[in-house]
Amino acid sequence: MQIKHIFSLIIFTLFLIGCTHKTPYTNRDQMILISTEQELALGEQSYEKTLKESKVIKNTKDALRVKNIGEKIAKVTKKNYKWEFNLIENKAKNAFCLPGGKVVVYTGILKIAKNDSQLATVISHEIAHALARHGAERVSAGMLSQGVQVIGNIVLGSQAPQYTKTFNIAYGVGAQYGVLMPYGRMQESEADEIGIYLMHKAGYDLKEAVKFWENMSKGKKENFEFFSTHPNSENRIKNIKKIISKLN
Template sequence: MTRRLAWAFVTLLALVAAACAKTAYTNRSQLLLISEGQEVALGLQSAQEVLKKEKESGDDLQVERVKRVGQRIAVAANKPDYKWEFRLIEKDTVNAFCLPGGKVFVYTGILDLTTSNDELAAVMGHEIAHALLRHGGERVSMALMAQMGGQAASLALGSSVSPAASQVFNQVYGVGAQVGVMLPHSRSQESEADEVGMILAAKAGYEPSGALSLWRKMDAYAKSKGQNAPGWLSTHPTTEDRIAAIKSKMGAIRAKYYQRQALR
């Protein structure tokens, strides 16, 4: 190794160390090459794109329901720097997502599959958990590392959003011709979002078993659609393992976080 290369390597290690953070609740180390502020700025920009392309539901009752359940989970998430907003999109696709910064979109296609607010809370808790745990930023960082190698690490020091980061963010969040079609999360991010999503729903007063009935339903729905599982389902592997993991964590989460409330 030449001296120059060695220096580059040491610098890279230092930057990577500086860019390492810990996730809320699960305390996992993660590599983040973009700051939370950059992530939020990109999230807000993407939310504008989504609103330009999608049609909001005119069903006042359901719009209010999504806002009410979402707001309760937002309070549980305790993220005051996020500007929470909950929108119901009129589209028969099984989809929901939360952009960094707190813009949450639920599609009527997924809402129609939920038969209780506990199940709706499981959908929103899961999506809000992805944002809270900065899974998007982590995926952008990994993609940047893969594309740019050592150079990517220097992005961690910049205060403005680099064009490369912005481009990768749009790929990860599916902001383009087809909005809301994201790249799938990793398996570990999925199980983390399941766990933290259940915690948030329970803290908000929703029965955490809503996650169990939701994923059983999703599993059956995905199987009925075969390879053509749309939107949300194509990015969320629903397996026996996942349902077993939810089951195994549910009791402890309920005991620690859930307080039965008479919620509308």
């Protein structure tokens, strides 16, 4: 069997193995090459490290708001994760969720989220990442990308070794901007969509989701979307309005 046929067979086999998952609500086919157990273990390790290296705020009004809103949204997911919601002192306007439902909200985001529904927008978006197993999907995409590069090097090493360096440079740039970044933008948009559905089920005001992202975009200088893992604010807000219109 020729090398190019072996290459095609490997890619096709990985595709068949990985594409057995679907995202909730959006029902998109996913390629996931790691087990749920591996994913949860990675999430737990990262979460413990984050808490140890950060100042976790406990039992304040804001900390309890984060916990209560998070638990209310987690309840409607009907997902049996060991959900945790922590507020961490950090000026960054950010939040994240690790596999298994470990949600961290930075205090900086509270200046943007003006009410409970706006804070629910953030938390539901992060919960959506966990539900859709976006972390495992990113790891799988990285594994596949590295695997393709290794195979490419093997093929070139045996047939045209003088082009190996050029291939690696071109492949790195192509994978970053042509695959991984667009993949990241897709996941962010999907988390927005799933998050809106979760907010709706939990009884929060969907109009506040638009206001939250408008708040986030104020005074923000953005690069071209092509060079980012996130959709730009204008496109993001347009897409969210479309999703909300379907639910009203």
